[in-house]
Structure formats: C-alpha cells, structure tokens
Amino acid sequence: MPNIETLRQIASLNQNAKQIINRNPQEALALANEALNLALEAQDPTSICSSHYFVGSSKWRLGQLTDAITSLQEADIINKYLDQPVHEVEILNTLGNIYLDLQIYDLAFTYYQMGYHAAQHQNDPKMIATLLSNVGEIYRELNDYEAALDHYQLSLDGLKNLDQKERIIYPISNIGAVYLAQDKLDLAQEYTMQALELARFYDDRIIESLSLKFLGILAKKNFNYSLAEDYLNQSLTLYSETQELLFSTDVLFELHDLYTEQNKIQQALIYLNEAIMIGEDLKANHILKQAYQRLVKDHQALNNTQNAFFFMEKYMEVSEEIEKDKLDQKLRSIQLMKQADITAQERDDYFLLNQQLEKAYQSAEVIHAIGRKVTATNDLEALYNIVYENLSILMSSTTFGIAIHSENLKALQYQYLIVDEERMENHFASLENKNSLAVQCFIQNRSLVFRTRDDIKNVLHQTPSSTIGSVMNSMMFVPLVIEDKAIGIITIQNRADHAYNEQSLKTLETLAAYIAIAIRNTQKNNALKAQIEEKSSIQNELAKLNKELQDLSEIDGLTGIANRRHFDEFYEYEFKRCLRSNEWISLMMLDIDHFKEYNDHYGHLQGDEIIILIAKLIAKHAKRSSDLAVRFGGDEFIVVLSNTPLEDAHRIALVIQKEISELTLLHEHSPIASTISLSIGIASLIPSTECSTNALLEKADQALYKAKGNGRNQIQIYKEST
Known part of the structure; x- marks a missing residue:
C-alpha cells in the first residue's frame, strides 16, 4: 500500500508542473520527472499514469516529440487498467497535438476524435471545446478555412457559455491565424491583438509568443519590415526563455523569409542555420525539410547551383525519412492498441478488430520494406521492378x-x-x-x-x-x-x-504514396542535373563579373575569410541570440605587430602572403557555425566566439599566439621580436538589454590598445578598470 504522504507529494509535484507548463516547460518537466520517479517507487498506477502525462506534455512543449509520444502512450495504456482513468481526454488531446505538429493529420484527427468521444462520455464541456478548436487546426493546415472557422466558433461559443475566459484565448488566436492566411488583414489584426492582450493578462507565454509572431507576419504583409522584425524578435525571445525550441523555428523561418523578401539572402541564411541546428538537435525532420527547401531557393538566387543541388538532395532524403516515420508512427499506434486490448467503439473505427489489425500490421510491415527499397533508388525501371516483385507478398x-x-x-x-x-x-x-x-x-x-x-x-x-x-x-x-x-x-x-477488399485498397494507396514520392524525386533529380549542366556555361560567362562583385560580397578578397560587412550583420545577430539565450559572447581583436615596417622592408606582396597565412591560422579556431573569423581591415582581425566565456576565449588566444610563434616568420625589422608576432585584446560578457554591440566592440578595442601600449606581442583582457 503506497504511503499517503508520498502520494500527496506526487500529486503536489504534478499540480505544480501543470500550473507552470505554459510559462516554463523545462521546470515543469523537472517536477513531473521527480513525481514519476516517486510514483514508480510507490508502484501506484494512478500516480504513474498522471506523472507520465505531465512528462509527455512538458516534452511536447520542449519539442521532444518522439519522447513525448512514448510517455503519453504509456499513460494511455495504463489508463485502460484503471477503474477510474486519469487525464484520459487530456492525454488523447496532447497526442493529437503532437501528430498535428508532425503533420500526420490522420493520426491527429483520430486522437482528437477519441478524445472528443471520451469528453462527451465524461460530460466535460471545457475539453469538448478545446478539441473542437484543435480539429479546426487540422482544417486550417489543410487550407479548408471555412471548416476551420466553423470549429473555432463552436469552441469559442462553448467556452463563453462556461465563462472560461482564460481558455477562449486559443480559438481567438486560431481565428486570427485563419484571417491572416486569407489575407483579411484587418480582421487578423483585431483577433491577434485581442489574443495578445488576453495572453499577457493570464500570463500565457504560448499564445503571447504566437500572437507576436502573427503580428510580425502582418507587418511584413504590410511591408513594414522594421516593425515585422521587432515583433518576430520579441516572439523569438519569449520562446528562448521558455526553451520551446521547436516552436521557435517557425519564427526563425519567418525572419528568414522577411530578409529574403528584402533580398538580404546572406542575413536570411543565418536564421536558417539556427533552425537547422535546432532541427538536428531535436531530430525534427519536418523542420529540416522546411529549412532545406528554403536553402535550395536561396542558393538558386545566389546562382550557386552546386549548393542548390546539394540541398535539393538533402530535401529529398529528409522527405523520404518523414514518410517512413509517418508509417512507423501508425504501426506503433496499431501495436499499442493491440497491447492495450481496447474495445471502445471509437477506436475500433480506426484500428479495426484484432484479426483485422494483425492483417493490417503484416501488410504495413511489407509496405514499409518495399518503401525503404523504393525510396532508395533513382532508377525508375529498378523502382517498378521492386514494387512488382514484392507486391505478390501482399496480394x-x-x-x-x-x-x-x-x-x-x-x-x-x-x-x-x-x-x-x-x-x-x-x-x-x-x-x-x-x-x-x-x-x-x-x-x-x-x-x-x-x-x-x-x-x-x-x-x-x-x-x-x-x-x-x-x-x-x-x-x-x-x-x-x-x-x-x-x-x-x-x-x-x-x-x-x-x-480485393477495402484493406487491399488501403495497402495499395499507402504503396502508391511511396511510389509517387520516388517518381517525383527522380524527376526532380534529373531536372536539377540538367539545370546544373545548363547553368555551368552561364556561370563561366559570369566569371568576369564576379571580380567586380567581390568588393560588395561578404568575403574578403585577399584572405577568403569574412569581411567587415559580413561581420556587422553576423555580430549583431549573434549578440541578439546570446541575449535571448543568456549565453556568453567573446570578441578577440588581433593586430600584426609592426606590420608597416614589414611591408616597407619585405614588400607588399610578401606582406599579403603574411596576412593570408595569419587569416588561415585564425580561421582554424572559429570552427563552429556560431563563430566567425574576420579581416577587419589592413592587418587587423576579429574573431567572434559565441557561447564562449572569457577563460575559453583566452585559451584560444594563447593557442593562436603559440602557433604564430612556431611558424617563425622572419621579421628582422621588428623592434620587439625577430619573427612575426600578434597583439591580442579580448572582451567577454553575457549580453543584457543595457549593453550594446558597440560597447563590447569598444571594450575589445581598448584591450588591444593596452596590449600594444604595454609593448605588444601579448594578450590583454578587458577589465572595468582597464
């Protein structure tokens, strides 16, 4: 028999997680995990089920979708063995939300439908209204705006009748999103502002972030790019505070699109890079698919057909993985329903009876095997043979x-x-x-x-x-x-x-989806190869223009590393990102000691060779996508080191000085050494709203000035007393 005090502690932890999940899902996850550990020790099924639900919900908010599904389906299975199920409707609703995020709309609809039936059975009008709004989201994503608005309005009416003012934020926000998609901008503005005011009143960070994103899109549609950037950055900051990385990618894509609309492709690529890092960390293929699709267009706009082809292949690869993942999720759902021995009528509608399930599962396994082979080939004849040879297993x-x-x-x-x-x-x-x-x-x-x-x-x-x-x-x-x-x-x-029967038809329809993707991928692959061949001759003709355009590019013509123009955009973005993430950022300014004397005695051509060599050496230490090595001008360089505290930046500077010394580049006319040496100044901080980008740059410059004033060939770190 579980200890009563322990059960109360578990309930308290889960209740606290529930109260903060919309403001701080990371903290909510910590509380729910603590509750789950206690519940497992107490061996209390009800507490275990409840804790799994809050763990799964928190992981969903944090973008850990696969783990969230596992926790929620575990809770769903336990519920079937409880005399009094807990969070039954909420579990089904959250599973629907996750599959909606994954764009697996049939599974999302199934879970919403099951949740709706359960809510009706429990006479829970609040969850009925919530589920109606969520079903509307499916229709909105499928561009059936009329059906979406019908569901949102039903949800809104139900919540108003219940006087659930804190819940009406969701359908109001969703209605604004539909009007935004329909370009009914005045109505979109009205509903979105209403949702934002309510979200701030009830401290609902989810809808506040979402509303700011929608306002950013509205401003962009009205060509107010400055206001759009402001709203989108506010939204991104909120998502960073709540660590809802998955949802922050939507804002990063909007910022990317904002800059591409202004033909600022290089700046736009920075936001895509951050979205890709999040997608890779979360193993979120649907995010990577959107990013790669944009990268193809960006590199086509930059006339970089080789990169466009590379990202087109990445796009096709991840598209195939998404289709496989969708089938895996459906198979897993079928297995779990069999394991739970569910007999409720609403689930029979989707998963069939046990004998039919077994047949469907066997068919799906064969289809999956065919799908893996089909999507792995770009040879259409081989593709057709694979399908024909394997189809006899099924029918x-x-x-x-x-x-x-x-x-x-x-x-x-x-x-x-x-x-x-x-x-x-x-x-x-x-x-x-x-x-x-x-x-x-x-x-x-x-x-x-x-x-x-x-x-x-x-x-x-x-x-x-x-x-x-x-x-x-x-x-x-x-x-x-x-x-x-x-x-x-x-x-x-x-x-x-x-x-043939209905199951045969469903099997063939699933297989047809694989075949269509493989055919289109092959067609796109062949078309892109032809395009590359066609454009290669054009690029040769454009080679003469590249030299003239180089001064306007973001690459230093001599060294091949970033120039001042690129630095200005990159540094501002990384500074803001570190501000949002509460991370360190370090600047390192480097100057070649007595370089004028070197040029005077060895000649400018030899001097250029020294600059190129030092640039390559410095660039080796700016390895990450969030780092940047820059030729700031003449013989002066800057290194941006994001998420790097002072001690790490100092360590990198020491390594650079050591490597320069080991090169023993002769400089007989230097008054301080017989070889080329560097003076380095470093400044580091965690950005705050009170500190500007120029302030950190000035601090690094002051540190460099002190290094040069104290005799050069040394490293100085900025201190407030400096």
Whole structure:
C-alpha cells in the first residue's frame, strides 16, 4: 500500500508542473520527472499514469516529440487498467497535438476524435471545446478555412457559455491565424491583438509568443519590415526563455523569409542555420525539410547551383525519412492498441478488430520494406521492378501496371505493365477515352475498386472491354499523387471475383504514396542535373563579373575569410541570440605587430602572403557555425566566439599566439621580436538589454590598445578598470 504522504507529494509535484507548463516547460518537466520517479517507487498506477502525462506534455512543449509520444502512450495504456482513468481526454488531446505538429493529420484527427468521444462520455464541456478548436487546426493546415472557422466558433461559443475566459484565448488566436492566411488583414489584426492582450493578462507565454509572431507576419504583409522584425524578435525571445525550441523555428523561418523578401539572402541564411541546428538537435525532420527547401531557393538566387543541388538532395532524403516515420508512427499506434486490448467503439473505427489489425500490421510491415527499397533508388525501371516483385507478398494479381501522365501525348503512358507475367510495351490510355478506368481514376484523382464485372459495368454503363487480354473481374486503380495533383496511376487486377477488399485498397494507396514520392524525386533529380549542366556555361560567362562583385560580397578578397560587412550583420545577430539565450559572447581583436615596417622592408606582396597565412591560422579556431573569423581591415582581425566565456576565449588566444610563434616568420625589422608576432585584446560578457554591440566592440578595442601600449606581442583582457 503506497504511503499517503508520498502520494500527496506526487500529486503536489504534478499540480505544480501543470500550473507552470505554459510559462516554463523545462521546470515543469523537472517536477513531473521527480513525481514519476516517486510514483514508480510507490508502484501506484494512478500516480504513474498522471506523472507520465505531465512528462509527455512538458516534452511536447520542449519539442521532444518522439519522447513525448512514448510517455503519453504509456499513460494511455495504463489508463485502460484503471477503474477510474486519469487525464484520459487530456492525454488523447496532447497526442493529437503532437501528430498535428508532425503533420500526420490522420493520426491527429483520430486522437482528437477519441478524445472528443471520451469528453462527451465524461460530460466535460471545457475539453469538448478545446478539441473542437484543435480539429479546426487540422482544417486550417489543410487550407479548408471555412471548416476551420466553423470549429473555432463552436469552441469559442462553448467556452463563453462556461465563462472560461482564460481558455477562449486559443480559438481567438486560431481565428486570427485563419484571417491572416486569407489575407483579411484587418480582421487578423483585431483577433491577434485581442489574443495578445488576453495572453499577457493570464500570463500565457504560448499564445503571447504566437500572437507576436502573427503580428510580425502582418507587418511584413504590410511591408513594414522594421516593425515585422521587432515583433518576430520579441516572439523569438519569449520562446528562448521558455526553451520551446521547436516552436521557435517557425519564427526563425519567418525572419528568414522577411530578409529574403528584402533580398538580404546572406542575413536570411543565418536564421536558417539556427533552425537547422535546432532541427538536428531535436531530430525534427519536418523542420529540416522546411529549412532545406528554403536553402535550395536561396542558393538558386545566389546562382550557386552546386549548393542548390546539394540541398535539393538533402530535401529529398529528409522527405523520404518523414514518410517512413509517418508509417512507423501508425504501426506503433496499431501495436499499442493491440497491447492495450481496447474495445471502445471509437477506436475500433480506426484500428479495426484484432484479426483485422494483425492483417493490417503484416501488410504495413511489407509496405514499409518495399518503401525503404523504393525510396532508395533513382532508377525508375529498378523502382517498378521492386514494387512488382514484392507486391505478390501482399496480394495476387494477373495484371499490374504503372502509368505516368504525358502532357505531350495527352495520355497515360504505361511505364511498366505486366499481364500474365509477361512484360507489355508501348501501351497508352488516351485522356479522351472516358471508358478507360485508368483515365477516370487519373482525372477524378480518386481510387477505384471493383470486385466483380457487374461493378465495372455499373460504372461504365456498358459491357467492359480490354485493349490487352481478357477483361478482369477484380480491379483496383489508385492515383499517384504529389501535392494534391495526380501524376499517374497504379493498377492491380485479377480474373477472380472479390480478389480485393477495402484493406487491399488501403495497402495499395499507402504503396502508391511511396511510389509517387520516388517518381517525383527522380524527376526532380534529373531536372536539377540538367539545370546544373545548363547553368555551368552561364556561370563561366559570369566569371568576369564576379571580380567586380567581390568588393560588395561578404568575403574578403585577399584572405577568403569574412569581411567587415559580413561581420556587422553576423555580430549583431549573434549578440541578439546570446541575449535571448543568456549565453556568453567573446570578441578577440588581433593586430600584426609592426606590420608597416614589414611591408616597407619585405614588400607588399610578401606582406599579403603574411596576412593570408595569419587569416588561415585564425580561421582554424572559429570552427563552429556560431563563430566567425574576420579581416577587419589592413592587418587587423576579429574573431567572434559565441557561447564562449572569457577563460575559453583566452585559451584560444594563447593557442593562436603559440602557433604564430612556431611558424617563425622572419621579421628582422621588428623592434620587439625577430619573427612575426600578434597583439591580442579580448572582451567577454553575457549580453543584457543595457549593453550594446558597440560597447563590447569598444571594450575589445581598448584591450588591444593596452596590449600594444604595454609593448605588444601579448594578450590583454578587458577589465572595468582597464
């Protein structure tokens, strides 16, 4: 029997986590983990379930989506064995939220639907209203704005009737988002400002951050770029304070888009880099996909086709991983429902009964295996062979075909057609042939399944015929779809009646999704290769212009490291980022001792060689994407070291001085040494709103001035007494 005092402590920890989760999810996670450890020691299922829920909810807010799903599904399973389930509706709702973030809309809708049924059963009008608003989010992301607004309004009306003023923030914010997407800017402004005021009144950081982001987008749409940047940076700062990294990437993308709209591509790339680092840390492929897609366009705008091609390949790779992850999540959900032995009717609607589940699971495993092979090849012929050879594991067929739309021929051209195990060549289906079931499937962009010849006759309104072999009795046609547009069809047919059922159709539809992605990836790959070949000749012609443009670029022409222009933008961004993250930033200013004397006696060409060599040496120590080595002017350099405290910056400076000394670069006309030496000044701080970028730069400059004044060939660190 668990100790009563322990149970009270667990309940208190979870209650505290609940109260702060919208303000400080990191602290909420620490409290919930402490509660979970106590609950596991006490072996109390109710406390374990409750703690898992708060752990999962906190991890969701922090962007740890995979771990969040694991915790929440664990809670969901435990709930099935409790006489009085805890947080049942909230668990299902949060799982729906996570799958919405992952853009797995069918699973999101399923969990919302299950939560809605549970809320109705428990007579919980507050959660009913919440779930209605969340279902509206699915419709909004799928651009069905009318349905989205209907759901938001139902949610808003329900919460108003309950006098749940702190909860109405969510549908109000969502309504503003819809009007923003529809470019109804006055209405978007009205609802977003209302949501922001309520969020600040109720100290809801989630909606406050979101509202500031929406206001930034509004300002951008009105071409008020300065105001847009201000709102977006406020939103980013809030997300940094709450450590909601996943949601901060949306703001980083908006900042990127803001700068690309102003044709400031290099500045925009800095924000993409931060989003990619977050995506990699969180293993969030849907974030990386958005980032790579933007990088392709950015490098095309910069006429860097090689980089554009590289990021296009990264985009395609991560797109394939996302599709595999979606299937993995669906398989996991099926397994968990089987494990929990759930019999509730609303779950039967999605996961079927146990026997059907087993068959669906086996089919899904085979599809996944095919999908891995299909998406790993850029050879279409190999792709078609893989599909055909493996499909027999799932279902029998007499005819199998894949046809792709040919705009030139105005027909479906069968790239791969097998009839009675014999390969057929040069077969087309004209789009004008309305009696072709393949054409109907393609034009209507919907799946067709026929179990008997009479089914076919009822659709065609005539006796069916075939241009190849005999007419089949059972047929399935599924469109190959990319971004809601059909690019072709896949068909499987059998002479026997009732050879296929609804499960067969779902299996073929899932497989069709893999095939469509693989076909489009191959097409894009080939098109991009052709584009690179075409542009390579153009780039040769542009080579003459590159020299003239170099002075305007962000790279120093002599050394190949960053120039002053790049420094100004990079340093300002990193300073603000460290301000948001409460991190150290260090500046190191370096000057070649008595370089004028070197130039006077050895010549400017030799002097240039020294500058190039020192620049390369310094750049070695600015390894991270958040570091930057800069030629500041003449023989002066700067190194920006983000997230680097003073002692680490000093250590790097010592290494640089040691390496310069070991090079023994002769400087016979230096009054302080026989070889080239450096004077270095360092300043470090954790930025605050009271400290400007210029202030830190001046401190580093003062430290360098002191190093030179004290005899050079030394390192000086800025101190307030300096």
